Amino acid sequence: MTNTHYRDQLDRLLEGFFEDLRQLSDAEILDKESAATVNARVAKRLDRASAAAGSMRLAAARQRMSRVTIGTKSPWLAVSEQQAREYILRVSRDSRYTLAARSLSEMSASEILLLYRQLKQLETDQTPNTES
Amino acid sequence: MAVRPDQTGRLAPHEVRAMLEQMSAADWRRVERFADFRAAGLVGVHGEDLLHHVITKLLAGLRTFPSTTSTLVVLKNAIKSEASNVRRTVNRGPIDVHAEVDTLGLDFDPGEHAGVVVEAVNPVDPLRELLAREQLDQLQQRLEGDDEAQLVAMAWGEGLRGRPAAEAIGLDTKAYDAARKRLERKIAQEVSRQ
Numbered sequence: 001m002t003n004t005h006y007r008d009q010l011d012r013l014l015e016g017f018f019e020d021l022r023q024l025s026d027a028e029i030l031d032k033e034s035a036a037t038v039n040a041r042v043a044k045r046l047d048r049a050s051a052a053a054g055s056m057r058l059a060a061a062r063q064r065m066s067r068v069t070i071g072t073k074s075p076w077l078a079v080s081e082q083q084a085r086e087y088i089l090r091v092s093r094d095s096r097y098t099l100a101a102r103s104l105s106e107m108s109a110s111e112i113l114l115l116y117r118q119l120k121q122l123e124t125d126q127t128p129n130t131e132s
Numbered sequence: 133m134a135v136r137p138d139q140t141g142r143l144a145p146h147e148v149r150a151m152l153e154q155m156s157a158a159d160w161r162r163v164e165r166f167a168d169f170r171a172a173g174l175v176g177v178h179g180e181d182l183l184h185h186v187i188t189k190l191l192a193g194l195r196t197f198p199s200t201t202s203t204l205v206v207l208k209n210a211i212k213s214e215a216s217n218v219r220r221t222v223n224r225g226p227i228d229v230h231a232e233v234d235t236l237g238l239d240f241d242p243g244e245h246a247g248v249v250v251e252a253v254n255p256v257d258p259l260r261e262l263l264a265r266e267q268l269d270q271l272q273q274r275l276e277g278d279d280e281a282q283l284v285a286m287a288w289g290e291g292l293r294g295r296p297a298a299e300a301i302g303l304d305t306k307a308y309d310a311a312r313k314r315l316e317r318k319i320a321q322e323v324s325r326q
Contacts, residue, residue: 006265009289011212013268016288016297017169018162018208020312023294026158029165035157042160046152046191049184053145053191060194 081109084116091119143197148190155203163207165316170215172271172319177218185218186210216260274318280311281318 021029030038079087085104104112143151155163167179186207189195197206268289275282280303287297298308 006261006268010264010268012291013271013285013289014166014170014212016291016293017316018166019293020316021162021165022204024162026156029158029161031161033161038157038160042152042155042157045180045183045187046149049187049191050149052184052188056188056192056194060192 079113079116081112084112087116088112088119141199143199145191145193148193148197151197151203152187152190159204162204163211166208167211169316169319170211172267172274174215174218174267177215182211182215182218183207186214189214216263271319275315278311278314278318280307281315284308284311284315 088104107115164179164183167182169179171177171179171182186195190197190206190210195210201209271285272282275285280301283301283303284297287293287301290300292300295305298305301308303311
């Protein structure tokens with residue numbers, strides 16, 4: 001008794017059928033149907049799939065956004081740029097964190113706020129009960 | 133229209149659409165017939181459903197379209213893969229978080245989606261084995277009463293094709309061709325295509 005898995009057997013069966021289809025002539029494969037009829041059906045199929053693909057890409061983008069976006073209910077979102085800078089300065093002296101050696105003065109307000117949020121998120125993840 | 137794959141050797145979604153549009157009507161009929169054959173035995177799933185699922189994922193960039201592979205083969209491989217996913221989904225419920233995909237992607241069901249999945253690496257998955265056996269059994273049931281068609285299916289299952297298959301099962305070329313055609317007619321679902 002060979003150690004043949006059913007999955008392999010099914011796969012070979014499918015490949016055999018596929019090769020069979022490839023060896024048929026175009027006339028045989030089209031049978032009584034015209035190429036124009038087939039192409040019209042294909043065009044509709046592609047249009048339907050394109051529309052569905054758009055929805056799928058949107059869903060994928062939303063999921064990616066939800067992973068990088070800080071929760072809107074987080075209390076530490078409501079902070080001024082100055083407060084964010086002061087916090088980052090304190091953190092930079094904390095040995096638990098490694099920050100790129102880039103002067104805070106070189107960073108824009110949006111960069112400061114984004115870094116602040118990332119640090120707060122990191123802090124929250126590490127110490128869930130830590131007060132912000 | 134020439135397409136230029138990105139540096140990873142994959143086509144971009146708009147290039148995928150171009151390749152699909154360029155495929156001949158005869159090759160599209162091959163794809164349709166293969167999808168119908170593959171869908172046979174899948175509860176509530178028709179070949180057109182499989183095709184839609186596969187093409188949608190290709191156009192969304194959630195399934196790889198290798199630049200060095202013909203469109204026909206890309207679709208064939210995708211149909212085989214998605215049919216397994218669909219079969220596992222029906223068996224487990226609406227969300228299949230272990231679906232095997234070739235690249236990072238979502239499992240798409242209209243209206244809902246699973247999380248990002250990691251490709252399962254399990255050469256002998258008991259569930260897939262069970263499902264494959266069920267489908268083989270169903271295929272054989274459909275061929276009940278037609279010994280020659282059953283023999284052709286068995287020969288293909290052993291990896292034999294064409295003349296070697298015919299010789300192995302003791303049929304001449306004419307009888308083999310006739311049995312092969314009956315095999316497909318008996319198995320493939322009749323799908324009303326618009």
